[in-house]
Every structure is written in C-alpha cells, then in structure tokens.
Amino acid sequence: MKKSLLFLVFAFLTTLNYAQDIGTEKIWRVNFLNPAIELEIPTGQFSTFSSAIGIGYGGAYPDLTFGGSGFIYIISPFLDVQEKWFYNLNKRNNKNRTTENNSGNFVSLRFITRGNSIAENVNRTSDFDFAIGPTWGIQRKYGKNFHLLFDVGPQYYFDTNGNGNIWPIMLQLNLGFDFKKK
Numbered sequence: 001m002k003k004s005l006l007f008l009v010f011a012f013l014t015t016l017n018y019a020q021d022i023g024t025e026k027i028w029r030v031n032f033l034n035p036a037i038e039l040e041i042p043t044g045q046f047s048t049f050s051s052a053i054g055i056g057y058g059g060a061y062p063d064l065t066f067g068g069s070g071f072i073y074i075i076s077p078f079l080d081v082q083e084k085w086f087y088n089l090n091k092r093n094n095k096n097r098t099t100e101n102n103s104g105n106f107v108s109l110r111f112i113t114r115g116n117s118i119a120e121n122v123n124r125t126s127d128f129d130f131a132i133g134p135t136w137g138i139q140r141k142y143g144k145n146f147h148l149l150f151d152v153g154p155q156y157y158f159d160t161n162g163n164g165n166i167w168p169i170m171l172q173l174n175l176g177f178d179f180k181k182k
Contacts, residue, residue, distance in 0.1 A: 022093050024048045024086065024102050029147055031176035034058075036080070038176075040102060046089055048102055052080040058114055060122045061157045063165045064129050068122035075119040082135075084108040101141040101178045108135045108151065110172075126159035133170060141178060149174040 023045040029038040029052075036054025043049045060072045084106040089099045097103075113130045137151025151172045158164030 131157040
C-alpha cells in the first residue's frame with residue numbers, strides 16, 4: 001500500500017513537472033489584417049485570455065444596419081477579448097510539433113465591440129455594437145515569430161438600442177508577429 005501511494009505521488013509530481021513545460025505563455029502581438037495590438041496571458045496551464053485593441057474592417061449585421069449596397073464595410077475602432085481553452089498541446093508536443101507562443105487548437109468564448117465608424121457605406125442603428133459567442137480555432141507560430149490565427153463560430157450581436165439577433169457563422173483571421181514577454 002505504501003509503495004503504491006509513493007508511486008502515485010511520484011507519478012503525479014512528475015506529470016505536473018512535465019506538464020509545466022507544455023503550458024501556455026504570455027505573448028504580445030501585432031496583427032495586420034485588422035491592425036491591432038494584442039496581449040495573450042495564461043489563465044491556466046492550457047488556457048489564455050487575449051485582448052486586442054485596434055482599428056479594422058468589419059461587415060454589417062443585418063438588424064443593426066440599413067442602406068448600402070455592393071461591398072458592405074464598416075471601418076471602426078474595436079476591442080476584442082477572448083478566453084481560449086487549448087485542447088491539443090500535449091498531443092502536439094508528443095508529435096514534436098511546436099507549442100511555442102500558444103500554438104494549438106482551441107475552443108473559446110469571444111466578445112467583440114466596435115465603436116464610432118471612421119468610414120462606412122451603411123447606416124448603423126447605434127454608434128456601438130457588440131457580439132459574443134463560442135468559437136473553435138487554431139493558432140500557429142511559423143518561423144521565428146510569424147503568427148496565424150483562425151477561428152469560427154456563431155455569435156449573438158446587439159447594440160446599445162436593444163436591437164440584436166444571432167449570426168450563424170463568424171470568421172476571424174489574424175496574421176501578425178509575436179513578441180514573447182520574458
């Protein structure tokens with residue numbers, strides 16, 4: 001009994017020590033497709049909280065805009081926050097794939113808000129709108145510090161006037177550079 005308990009304690013401590021090498025990291029990023037500064041910080045061994053602030057392109061939500069035709073656009077400042085839960089970091093590590101800079105697959109809860117438009121070809125029901133929803137995504141580090149993030153999921157969008165609805169598929173694509181915070 002004592003040997004079994006000692007073995008279990010040793011195995012647990014070894015697993016904890018090994019797993020800490022695979023955990024998430026604090027990363028500063030500069031994104032280019034929708035220009036933003038982003039900070040991703042660990043909230044657990046396999047989870048992070050990211051927050052980005054920038055000015056970027058966004059489409060129009062059907063119940064929050066009217067007018068406009070052709071290619072619809074809204075260019076405005078935004079705040080994008082996301083809690084990510086990575087589920088394959090150990091698997092990537094075991095296959096000798098990088099997990100550096102939080103390279104892995106994740107599920108998340110994402111919240112984004114946009115402010116007053118800088119340029120647009122529609123009329124908005126409010127100067128501020130919001131969207132929240134679950135996503136599935138991947139993020140990868142390529143080369144020394146090139147960053148790719150893609151995620152997709154449904155979202156509920158709304159404005160300050162109480163208008164809102166569900167948008168079935170929200171896509172996000174970010175390209176940029178990582179700057180690891182030591």
